[in-house]
Amino acid sequence: MxxxxxxxxxxxxxxxxxxxxxxxxxxxxxxxxxxxxxxxxxxxxxxxxxxxxxxxxxxxxxxxxxxxxxxxxxxxxxxxxxxxxxxxxxxxxxxxxxxxxxxxxxxxxxxxxxxxxxxxxxxxxxxxxxxxxxxxxDAGSLRARREGIAVASMTRGYGPESFADAPWLLGGVKTLSYAIHTAAQREAARRGADDALFTAADGALLEAPTASVLWVPEPGLLRTVAQGANGILGSTTQHLLFDSARRAGWRAEEASGTLADLRAAQLVLLTSAVRGPVRVVQLDGEPVSQHPSAAGLTAELQALAGF
Amino acid sequence: MxxxxxxxxxxxxxxxxxxxxxxxxxxxxxxxxxxxxxxxxxxxxxxxxxxxxxxxxxxxxxxxxxxxxxxxxxxxxxxxxxxxxxxxxxxxxxxxxxxxxxxxxxxxxxxxxxxxxxxxxxxxxxxxxxxxxxxxxDAGSLRARREGIAVASMTRGYGPESFADAPWLLGGVKTLSYAIHTAAQREAARRGADDALFTAADGALLEAPTASVLWVPEPGLLRTVAQGANGILGSTTQHLLFDSARRAGWRAEEASGTLADLRAAQLVLLTSAVRGPVRVVQLDGEPVSQHPSAAGLTAELQALAGF
Incomplete structure (x- = not known):
């Protein structure tokens, strides 16, 4: 605490x-x-x-x-x-x-x-x-930066287009109404994970309760989930990192993705303003980000984000 | 206020x-x-x-x-x-x-x-x-009991089964995270209505932000939306009213419904603990609950609920 x-x-x-x-x-x-x-x-x-x-x-x-x-x-x-x-x-x-x-x-x-x-x-x-x-x-954030985290995926309940033309659903708004976010993190802990990762009803990647998800599908390419009718929040740290990474020669894209894309990636990160980019080392109980380059890339991207 | x-x-x-x-x-x-x-x-x-x-x-x-x-x-x-x-x-x-x-x-x-x-x-x-x-x-609640309210329907974003096997989504839990509920009520006010009524992504009736919906499809029959994988809250006032109404000779059922069911009903009510059952007199700008019996039934059901 x-x-x-x-x-x-x-x-x-x-x-x-x-x-x-x-x-x-x-x-x-x-x-x-x-x-x-x-x-x-x-x-x-x-x-x-x-x-x-x-x-x-x-x-x-x-x-x-x-x-x-x-x-x-x-x-x-x-x-x-x-x-x-x-x-x-x-x-x-x-x-x-x-x-x-x-x-x-x-x-x-x-x-x-x-x-x-x-x-x-x-x-x-x-x-x-x-x-x-x-x-x-907190000690957990500092440890996460060094050692990475285990993540449990779970549905956010909404469809991939649920927030289109429905501003009262407050898609992309960082409200104080985070009871579901904290319940998801308790569910993740129950499954032995450190954090949750939300997917849409069709399996599309969304975001973590208090972080965005990024992945490296191939050398020099950084992806995150595009905002829009999926209601996810624009991540300040992801934007900062994308800007820095592009200046350092990376390609950086907003795209759609699935859990299979994360399993196939060289590196998967959760990114937030306090903890910074942290490596996801386990997804739903299976190792991820195990490519030989993953540790080095994590350090590089953390530095690019100012961590 | x-x-x-x-x-x-x-x-x-x-x-x-x-x-x-x-x-x-x-x-x-x-x-x-x-x-x-x-x-x-x-x-x-x-x-x-x-x-x-x-x-x-x-x-x-x-x-x-x-x-x-x-x-x-x-x-x-x-x-x-x-x-x-x-x-x-x-x-x-x-x-x-x-x-x-x-x-x-x-x-x-x-x-x-x-x-x-x-x-x-x-x-x-x-x-x-x-x-x-x-x-x-508040004066608005007292007036609503006497004169009824105008209601604007809008999507809650979720599908009709979104809460199945997903307890972290807190379906049926009356949490303090009501930012969407209050945003929906502001949207309703923007449309000239007094309250909002949520529907599922497939158009199924759900509930109001702080009330449940009831309707009288035919004489002596009272319906409300059944709880379940739709995530709606069980209404204490609806349960109390159903018990009293059954003792008074009504049939009272939990069912599914649509906006068309409300438009065809003799009477539509929103029911909550403080305001009690109030008659919905307008739905999305069109008159409802205009059956000759509607005013009398409203008074009867308010009395049965203790209002």
Whole structure:
């Protein structure tokens, strides 16, 4: 269980401020709590750092602008006010607190959540609650980067085109309603795996509950699942990695895929912002990513993604 | 916007207690807030009352045992501890506070939520947070009981059998992850309707975001959608109404149905615990429930359900 290090909150009538990590932060009727009605981003704080990142003093937030842009898209889909400047300020408050309070930590996991806030009369603009938590990197993520993970595939229930013309299904929106995502991860654990991998009703690859799936079908080619009517989330880390990989000479494509494509690939990765790209070494109990090049490619792609 | 009247909370290390309605109640890493990971029940407090109900002094909680049983089933599906006795105690604390604090109110809306609580180390039993809110009955619900509602149908995205053998999809579990439910209600409002009605990908009737659908195809016959692999929630109010209606001479069946069945019916109702059975007077912009008997049947079925 990662230790909670810093909490910063901004709510109606309250300026962005650091609060105690054990302090309650939302009222009983906050719609984030009662309905999972809100959106979030998972990010990372890195001591020092540089490159495609926003610097907050001595702290870098890798890929910050992409995360804020995705949060803006999520908020728009939920008809929540776009307050990217306010979210960035809140993040800055938390990052500075971590920078000075935990000088021995090299990196930390951040969650930036925006709820619909407490109910307002019909027709009035919502007054969101924004919460930033900074947690210590958990041992499982660090181990996953080095050793890889076992993954269990399971259906997401939806067909491959279920999200076409149905914006209320919130395809591609990173909402706070993640009960199915966590239930899938418990199911994966029950099957002896570290994470889940969702497939559509027709067997098409989708994504993991909190990560996207990438694979290397042949040398120099990187694939991930194309977004669209399948409802999957656009991955900030995958986009960053694709850009870097192309500059390094890789071809990188969005495509469709199946579990058979993963079994045949030289390398399979799950990619997310905090854990980074991690090698999938087992899929549904069978070894994958066992090509002689897999370990080296994993290290290369982790470095290209800034890990 | 219904006024929040009473809040009672029970969390790790805190006995069930009433807190201020504006007081924050959950920590920033409570999994109910960060993941919509938990379950809830909507209930009603009624001044006085009797019958198939649990009395808390001068206050009745209609159908309490059915609600607690459903919450137990939800908790089990989420692998949360079953604490029915504790939830009932917390409800009692809130009900007593309402009974004495708001003596002029005849009824109130209650939400009993149980979150997974703050993260615990892997393998340890979760320590849930339980929250009860008591709110004034909102004008919209009272008007809906008298005048009926307009409903907009829309797909839920899933196929009619999507939840078969996939317990991680949490079919039939009343989780806190309701972002799609509230997005559907916003879509309904955009279409000029008061509520949404979900259909499966093949057009089969499912349920409303926070209510079940019932219809009267012919005199003396009441139908609702059968639960199963379609993932819909079992409705406590529908079960109560079916029992009462059968005692009053109705036939009452669980079946499959389509929008065409609703258009042809003498009466269509949405049924939930707080609003009770309300007549659907418009479906996708067209009048329904316009049979000469519809108003009388609505009143009869509302009375049979205790409204």
């Amino acid at each position: 990662p230790a909670l290090l810093v909490v910063a909150v901004s709510a109606e009538g309250r300026a962005p401020a650091v609060v105690g990590v054990d302090e309650p932060v939302v009222a009983a009727d906050d719609l984030g709590l009662t309905r999972g009605d809100g959106c979030f981003e998972g990010l990372r704080l890195v001591r020092g750092g540089s490159g495609d990142a926003a610097s907050e003093g001595a702290v870098t937030v890798p890929n910050l602008s992409a995360h804020l842009a995705r949060l803006q898209r999520s908020a728009r889909s939920l008809e929540l006010p776009d307050d990217a400047a306010g979210w960035a300020r809140l993040l800055d408050v938390a990052a500075r607190e971590w920078a000075t309070g935990f000088p021995d930590d090299d990196e930390a996991a951040v969650k930036l959540s925006v709820t619909r806030g407490r109910p307002v009369p019909a027709g009035q603009v919502p007054r969101p609650t924004a919460v930033v938590t900074v947690s210590a990197m | 219904p006024a929040l009247l009473v809040v009672a909370v029970s969390a790790e290390g805190r006995a069930p207690a009433v807190v201020g309605v504006d007081e924050p109640v959950v920590a920033a890493d409570d999994l109910g807030l960060t993941r919509g990971d938990g379950c809830f029940e909507g209930l009603r407090l009624v001044r006085g009352g009797s019958g198939d109900a649990a009395s808390e002094g001068a206050v009745t909680v209609p159908n309490l045992s059915a609600h607690l049983a459903r919450l137990q089933r939800s908790a089990r599906s989420l692998e949360l501890p079953d604490d029915a006795a504790g939830w009932a105690r917390l409800l009692d604390v809130a009900a007593r506070e309402w009974a004495t604090g708001f003596p002029d109110d005849d009824e109130a809306a209650v939400k009993l939520s149980v979150t997974r609580g703050r993260p615990v180390p892997a393998g340890q039993v979760p320590r849930p947070t339980a929250v009860v809110t008591v709110s004034a009955m």
